[in-house]
Amino acid sequence: MAKGNQKRAGGRPRAQGLLERYRPIDGVVDEMVDASGNPRPAWRSFIEALDELGAETLGQRFARADQYLRDAGVYYRVYDKAGANEREWPLAHVPLLIDEKEWAEISAGLVQRADLFEAILTDVYGPNRLVEKGILPAGLIAASPEYLRPVVGVRPASGHFLHMVAFELGRGPDGRWWVLGDRTQAPSGAGFALENRVATTRALSDI
Template structure:
C-alpha cells in the first residue's frame, strides 16, 4: 500500500514532491507516518523547489568537483585487488531537528559511558563475567580479547576517547543502535568533507539555516588529545596502517586538519620504555597516539607476531604509562555483535538505568531459551557469527529470510543453529528509513 504527499497547488514544492511515495511499514526522513512533511524539512524543500533544474545540476556538480579537487577517496577491496573510488556525495542532506538530535545525543552519551565501564571491568575486576551478566566464552574466545592488556589501566584513566555508532530509524519512527564502533572508528573526516561540499552546493541556504557546525567538535577533540600529554614538549600522532588502508585519506586529512603527526609503526621505536619517533633531528618523544590500526597489529612482540605494521615494545610502553593510546588496545572487544544481547541488562547493573537509545534486538544462541526463540522465528531474523563486529545485514555469514549462508557451506537454518548455537546470534530483521534524493527535477525515495 502506498500513499502520496498532498501538497497545495500554490506551494512552490508541488512539482518537486509530485510522485513522492510513502510506503507502508517503512519510515521516511522527509515525511512522517501520516505522509506529512516533517516541519524541519520544509525550509530546505521550499528552497530547492524554487531553483531551476539547470541551477540544481550545476550546484550538484560544484559539490562533486570540490570532492574531486580535494582528492577525497576510499579504497575498495575485492578478490581482484584494491581500487580507489571517489567519495560519493549524497547531494540532498539528511535533516534532523535539534530537539530530536538532542535525544539521540543523550542516548549515545549514555551508551559511551556504559561502554567505558564495560571496558574497565573486562580488563580489570571482571565482575560482569563473574556475576553472570556476560558469558565468559564471549570474552575468552573473542579474537579482540587481548590478554596482555588485562590489568593495564590506561594513562588518564579512560579506555575510550573516540567512538562512533551505527544508528537507524525504525518503522515506528524511533531511533536505535545497530552497532558500536570502539576499535578505530572512521568517518569523522569524511563527514567534515561532506559538510564542506554540501555547504558549497547550498551556500545561500546554509547561511541562514542554523546548521550545527562541526568545527567545534574537532577543536574539542584536538584539545582533549593535547590534554593527554604529560609534557607540552611532546608530540601527538595519528598511528595509521599506511597508504593501503581503505580510509587512509581520512588519516592524512585529519592529521593535517588537527595539526598532528601522521605516523606508521616503522616510524616509531620504543627506547627505555618510551615511544620515540624518528625525525631528521633524531629521536623525539611521542606522548599520545590516536590509533587507526587494529589493536592486535600494534605490537608484534606481545600481540600478533605476524604484524608488519606495529611497533615492538608498544604494549610495554602502555603498561609503564609512557604513552596514551586512543582508543586503548583491546577496546575492539566492545564491538562484538553478541554483546548487544546483554548491554540492556548490563546498563541497569552498572548505571542503574535503562538504555535511553535501545540497540537492535539480539539473541545469543548459546542460551537455551534464546536459542529456542531464534529457531522458532528464524524466518524473520538475521543470523550470523556471535563474535563478528560487522552489522547484521553485512555478508559475513548472516542469513536473510531463513536462508543460511556461511563461507563454504550451506545448511538448513535449524541444523546450523543446533550445531553451532553458541557461535551464533539472531537479530531482528529491521527495515531502515528512506531519505529523499533529487532525480530529474523531482524528489524520489532512496534507501
C-alpha cells in the first residue's frame, strides 16, 4: 500500500506493521478494514493493541491458546467410512469484532427467529393449526426422525419445547448478515464456544 494512503479519518495514522501488507479481496466485504484499507471503527483500538505486541509476541500468545486446547482435549471429530477421526480444533486466533449497533440488530433478529421456532414446536405438539391450515405438510412432520409422537399433547413443565438453539451466520454478498443454518438438537456447540472463549482469553486477556 502506498505510504500516501496510510491515513485514517481525522488525520490519525492507521495501524502499521500487521496491516502494512494486508490487502482486502476485491468484491468481498472485509470485516476488519473498509474499502480504503483502513480499520473499521470497531477494530481500530484492537488492531493498534495487536500491533504494539508485535509479531513475535503474538505468535507466542497464539501458541499458548493452541496448547490450551490440546491440553484440554478439544478436538473436532470427523466421521467417515474409516470411523471417527479427531482433528485439531480450528481456533481463529483473531476474534471477529462486530459493531455494537450492528450486533443489536443481529441479536434482535435471532431472538425473533428462536421465538418462531418455539411457536412452531408448541403448535406441532399441541393444536396443530399449522397443519390444519396447510402451512406445514403433515407428511413432512410425520417423516421426521426427530418427531416424538408419544409426547403430542404433553406440555413441558418449563412451558418451553426449545431449550437450546444455535445459529450459523455469514455476511452475504449484499453486506447483510444471513442465517446459514440452525441447530437445535444438542448443546455440544455451547462447549466449543466456551472453549474458544477460554483459549482466546489465554492469549489476549489484556486486550
